[in-house]
Amino acid sequence: MARKSWQVDRRTLLRGTGAALALPWLDAMAWGASDATRLPKRFCCVYFPFGVAVPGDNSPSRQWGWFPTGQGADFEFTNVLSPLESLRSDVTVIGGVSHPNGWSMGGHDTGDIFLTGSLMKNGTFTNTISLDQRIAEELGRATRYQSLTLSSDGGVGEPTRSCTLSFSRQGRPIPALSSPAQIFDRLFGDEKGGTIAQQRRQLRNTGSMLDRVMEHSKTLNQRLGVNDQRKFDEYLSSVRAIEKRVERAESWLEIPKPDVASDSVQLNATQEGPKDYIKAIYDLIYLAFQTDSTRVATYMIGQVAGATTIANAFPACIGLSPNWHGLAHGAGKAGGIEKLGRFDQFLAQNHAAFLQRMKDTQEGEGNLLDRTIVVYGSSNSRTHNNHNYPLLLSGGGGLGLKHGQYLKFDERKMRLSNLYATILNRLGLRDEGFGDSTGEMTDVVQG
Secondary structure (H helix, E strand, O other), rough: OOOOOOOOOOOOEEEEOOOOOOOOHHHHOOOOOOHHHHHOOEEEEEEEEOOOOOOOOOOOOOOOOOOOOOOOEEEEEOOOOHHHHHHHHEEEEEEEOOOHHHHHOOOHHHHHHOOOOOOOEEOOOOOOOHHHHHHHHHHHHHHHOOOOEEEOOOOEOOOEOOOOOOOOOOOOOOOEEEOOOHHHHHOOOOOOOOOOHHHHHHHHHHHHHHHHHHHHHHHHOOOOOOHHHHHHHHHHHHHHHHHHHHHHHOOOOOOOOOOHHHHHHHOOOOOOOOHHHOOOOOOHHHHHHHHOOOEEEEOOOOOOOOOOOHHHHHHHOOOOOOOHHHHHHHOOOOOOOHHHHHHHHHHHHHHHHHHHHHOEEEEOOOOOHHEEEEEEEOOOOOOOOOOOOOOEEEEHHOOEOOEEEEEEEOOOOHHHHHHHHHHHHHHHOOOOOOOOOOOOOOHHHHO
């Protein structure tokens, strides 16, 4: 279909008085075969550690358990997930699935494989590509940033104690950003470094330097032993990743960043004030999606190295003690289920506000949530138990997902990678599956 006179390209600029401003996503940009196929597709994953409260069905504390009562469309949220009630038709609660490769791993080890499903044990810490990065390889081609990797702790951590959900095709961790001010500046801050011509020269100088590194490496690599060659290959992979970032930066040089007011996010929020901090991170993901700065984002609220994670102290923000790790262990004791349940409820409130904000944002004939698939959950059920992950699948109604249900599976017959394969298919990345998937999770797909 030919473009109509009132329709514009994604990279169209408004120019005048020596300034240029990038347009936000407009309905007029949805020209082509159909409006629906031209609108962005997005993916987001939010992870929390230490599992949840899972009391028995007849427990007096059942209402503080994470999983709903009932099943299928005939279910009721407990106190924990009650903040999602207004979003009932946009969410599916999933129980009884996990990564089989995680069953034999340590209880603190499975955060690394939440989005990969890889096997990491017995000293062999070789990961594989994460779901978000598989998606970013395709959906990230059209945006300034291929993906947005965030965590409360920042950086990469260490094997089995990772501070990031994202891993490259080589299975290497992608550093996560943690400072709201730094994230905002990355997404919307003024470009620094002189004129566009000067910035282009700087980038090309960097590219030339990388070319020389790669050329010199050929000779050096021939003189190295097997172990050193492996280490050097890892180094060269990092160099190639920098090359790609340089190329991407140059291609977007003349496209101004979206004009977003800095007071739209509490940029001075820190991990010492978890209420403001978690909200600020969700606000930044929302703005990144709304402005089409990226279409793929991950946020690790906390990692699993109990004594060191910044998020370990988060429960204190709502008057709970001891720390998050201690709350999780205490869920098996009298009164402990409600304590952990109240913190799980606090996390659910923040997640529900994020989903609601996307649902309230019009896009095309629907809303932002309709074309955003969001996975929320943990790689433990009870703390250190690598089975029966607590999972919430949201959004994607405009991409073919079906909601308003609580699904309970047999993990011997259904695995988490089947859900990931389903997500890939709904986002248009049709291939042979993902990781150890054996097919689709058809229960979450519209008929």
